[in-house]
Amino acid sequence: MPAYEKFCSKLAMGIKASDIRELLALIKHRRDVISFAGGIPDPKLFPKSELADISREVILKYGDEALQYSETKGLIELREILSDFMRRVKGIQADPEDILVSTGSQQALDIVARTLIDPGDVVVTENPSYLAAIGSFKMAGARLVGVEMDDNGMDTQKLEEKLKALKKNGERVKFIYTIPVGHNPAGTSLTLDRKKHILELAEEHDVLIVEDDPYSYIIYEDGVDSTSLKSMDKYDRVIYLSTVSKILAPGLRIGWIVSPRDLTRRFELVKQYLDLHSPTLTQFIVAEAIKKGLIDRMVKVATPYYKSKRDAMLSAMEDYLPDYAHFTRPIGGLFVFVWVNKEGFNTTKMLETAITKYKIAYVPGANFFVDGTGFNTMRINFSYPSHDEIYEGVRRLARLIKGE
Ligand SMILES: Cc1ncc(COP(=O)(O)O)c(C=O)c1O
Structure with missing residues (x-):
């Protein structure tokens, strides 16, 4: 052997x-x-029986397309529905052309990492942070710099100090990675003031923000600010990732990226060599599920x-x-x-x-x-x-x- x-x-x-x-x-x-x-x-x-009905309907009604290869950026039917869903639920204005469907958010993290990171580039994250995001960024050669957290998520004063120090050292920071609401693993949520602060810092230091948001749809307390950074993104610096994994079923493997269009195009070029496209069948199923109000x-x-x-x-x-x-x-x-x-x-x-x-x-x-x-x-x-x-x-x- x-x-x-x-x-x-x-x-x-x-x-x-x-x-x-x-x-x-x-x-x-x-x-x-x-x-x-x-x-x-x-x-x-x-929702097993509803998903069984939808799957049957999709295959019988749209089988020729649903069982076929499809576009790398995702089915237009799904991107239109996601555009509406983002506006309705998160207040994010995203044209379907600004949305890329991914094979779960995990692939979105990989696409972002491959598109943005050169070996040695710095990614700033909350410390602790989601371990499979850390893995993805490291695989692309990033050097990770952690920022302390408290009960309100990332301490943005500390973030400011770190960004200043990195700039002084001449280090190239590509993006700040954050899970702003329902953090994995810390369970915290950023206050609105901190979100504003992060957006200002990104503009001031000329870096991007990757907002990973699988959890903000399910919140256990009243009064928690679940505003998305992307919905406040007047500088066009936020790349927003989400997924149906926690609000429908992870086995469907459907996530999405909302980003400025020039980046969406880059992400699409990278994704084509990863898997050609996310599964057409489950894209159809998710589109129908959202349309029928199943996620709500x-x-x-x-x-x-x-x-x-x-x-x-x-x-x-x-x-x-x-x-x-x-x-x-x-x-x-x-x-x-x-x-x-x-x-x-x-x-x-x-x-x-x-x-x-x-x-x-x-x-x-x-x-x-x-x-x-x-x-x-x-x-x-x-x-x-x-x-x-x-x-x-x-x-x-x-x-x-x-x-x-
Ligand atoms: C913060 C975070 N990002 C991304 C993912 C990956 O989700 P998906 O199932 O969509 O790949 C998870 C899964 O637990 C997560 O907690």
Whole structure:
């Protein structure tokens, strides 16, 4: 057998197997482990019979096109519907020609990274940030600079200081990557003032903003500002990404990018060599689902459902976790982030014990930090486990933290 590694590219060899992948593989078939690890929606919410009806209708009615190759930028039918959806739900004015359909937001991140980043370019992110975005940007050769967060998301004073320092050092910053509402993993939302500040800073320092927004459609608290940066983008600097993964079903693999037209054209050229186009069939299905009001209905059902799971998680944490464990109170998204202020506490090292002895799984927080810190943190998902599993799992988590 040849030594295959010698055939692999430097890029491929540079990618470390992620904790999440290995851990999910390990616990996939273990019913005795309560998993807080994934970031996945509860399949109970999938509108199965409606999607079955729509799929049947689409194939029978539009089969010749729906089962055929299609345009790289996405079906015009879907882009028109998304343009209307963006205006109605997010206040974003986007012509269908400013929209590119992607194979999930993950592909959108990859397209953005390949289009904008040259090796050595700087990308500024929240610290912590979404680990698969970090992975995508690193794969394109970016150097990541993290900005501290507090309860209101990215600290924009710190952002300003970092941008000034980077400019002074002559570093080329390409964009600021932010998850402004329902942050993954921190659960925070930026205030309107901070959003304005980021937009001003982008203009002042001549950088772009990548606004990643899978979560702002489902918000658990009144009074949270869910205005999108893109809707306030008077300088035309924001590239907005979203997806149906959390508001319909991730298996459809449909996301989209709204961007200034010159960039949309560049993104389209890059995408053509990645997958020619996103699946035509699921583009038709998503277009019909939006037209029939299915996403609006799903958001109405998902919001109280996930809120009740979030509340169960927070109340279990209040009951069981020791006071040296701090946790976020997410206003949206699917995660609680936990800090354990105990000397030497290392969630990466503890994961195996957590799974084998305590029968729980989480994502070690260090994966979300761009500066090699965060070993005393973990990301806990509340959308997938049942209410009972949440209580029992947090009880076990508390024993793990206390070393009982
Ligand atoms: C912040 C963020 N961006 C992007 C994605 C990728 O979503 P998609 O399923 O559309 O690829 C996720 C998925 O969890 C996410 O949390």
